Amino acid sequence: MKDRVVCLIPAYNEEERIGAVIDVVKSCRFVDRVYVIDDGSSDRTAEVAHEKGVNVLRLSQNMGKAYAVFFGVENTQSSIVLLLDADLVNLKVKDVENLLLPVLEDRADMTVGVFSEGRFSTDLAQKISPFLSGQRAIKRWVFDRILESRKDIKESGYAIEIILTEYAKKLKLRVETVQLPQVSHVMKEEKLGLLKGAQHRMKMYREILKGYVNLRKSRDEI
Ligand SMILES: O=c1ccn([C@@H]2O[C@H](COP(=O)(O)OP(=O)(O)O)[C@@H](O)[C@H]2O)c(=O)[nH]1
Numbered sequence: 001m002k003d004r005v006v007c008l009i010p011a012y013n014e015e016e017r018i019g020a021v022i023d024v025v026k027s028c029r030f031v032d033r034v035y036v037i038d039d040g041s042s043d044r045t046a047e048v049a050h051e052k053g054v055n056v057l058r059l060s061q062n063m064g065k066a067y068a069v070f071f072g073v074e075n076t077q078s079s080i081v082l083l084l085d086a087d088l089v090n091l092k093v094k095d096v097e098n099l100l101l102p103v104l105e106d107r108a109d110m111t112v113g114v115f116s117e118g119r120f121s122t123d124l125a126q127k128i129s130p131f132l133s134g135q136r137a138i139k140r141w142v143f144d145r146i147l148e149s150r151k152d153i154k155e156s157g158y159a160i161e162i163i164l165t166e167y168a169k170k171l172k173l174r175v176e177t178v179q180l181p182q183v184s185h186v187m188k189e190e191k192l193g194l195l196k197g198a199q200h201r202m203k204m205y206r207e208i209l210k211g212y213v214n215l216r217k218s219r220d221e222i
């Protein structure tokens with residue numbers, strides 16, 4: 001029987017964090033299958049995922065977040081796709097259920113999870129830019145539509161979320177925001193140290209900006 005919900009977890013060097021996310025998502029009764037897309041990690045991310053008993057799709061080099069997500073989309077089947085980052089902290093089964101239920105019950109085409117009541121810094125970031133959130137449940141046809149009109153989508157790295165947000169507007173999707181109380185993520189500076197973290201953050205902002213400019217250029221093609 002075809003899966004209803006597949007969870008995709010794009011992951012780049014997340015060996016220390018991904019196990020906890022997998023444990024939670026595996027415990028959610030609504031999730032039929034979990035796939036980690038190992039985006040060319042140089043650490044044991046893929047091994048940890050294997051040990052946890054989920055499916056692993058491995059990219060031989062680091063291709064960026066959008067590539068990893070769409071590689072997962074192209075290599076799975078299900079009517080609903082759940083996207084979760086690999087570095088979430090305090091994620092609970094209830095949060096995963098809350099993300100999925102509006103889409104499962106066809107009250108929404110997309111849900112967007114936002115952190116609240118957790119760490120000040122990550123709550124604030126999501127208050128300012130909830131449209132960047134990587135926690136979403138989405139009907140698969142939305143990805144199909146994006147792939148049809150944006151052949152370059154896989155190259156967009158961290159712009160994937162603003163692209164999803166823009167398509168949601170253009171396609172007039174029913175979008176529901178879901179609170180993720182006490183959930184946070186490990187920030188780049190915490191993972192990589194101050195300097196490397198800041199460099200990685202700048203890379204993220206560059207990719208988001210480039211994605212935004214490309215969206216404006218291709219406005220009418222959606
Ligand atoms: O080149 C990349 C960069 C990030 N990620 C994954 O995308 C998610 C969000 O990325 P990141 O943690 O850098 O963003 P943050 O959570 O810090 O906003 C995480 O699961 C990363 O491991 C990825 O698959 N490929």
Ligand SMILES: O=C(O)[C@@H](COP(=O)(O)O)O[C@H]1O[C@H](CO)[C@@H](O)[C@H](O)[C@H]1O
Pocket residue numbers: 065085125126129132133134135158159160161162185186187188189201204
């Ligand atoms: O919240 C944010 O400002 C960024 C960066 O988070 P950190 O640098 O790790 O605190 O994270 C979000 O944006 C990325 C790009 O859209 C998404 O890929 C992440 O999933 C999301 O958490």
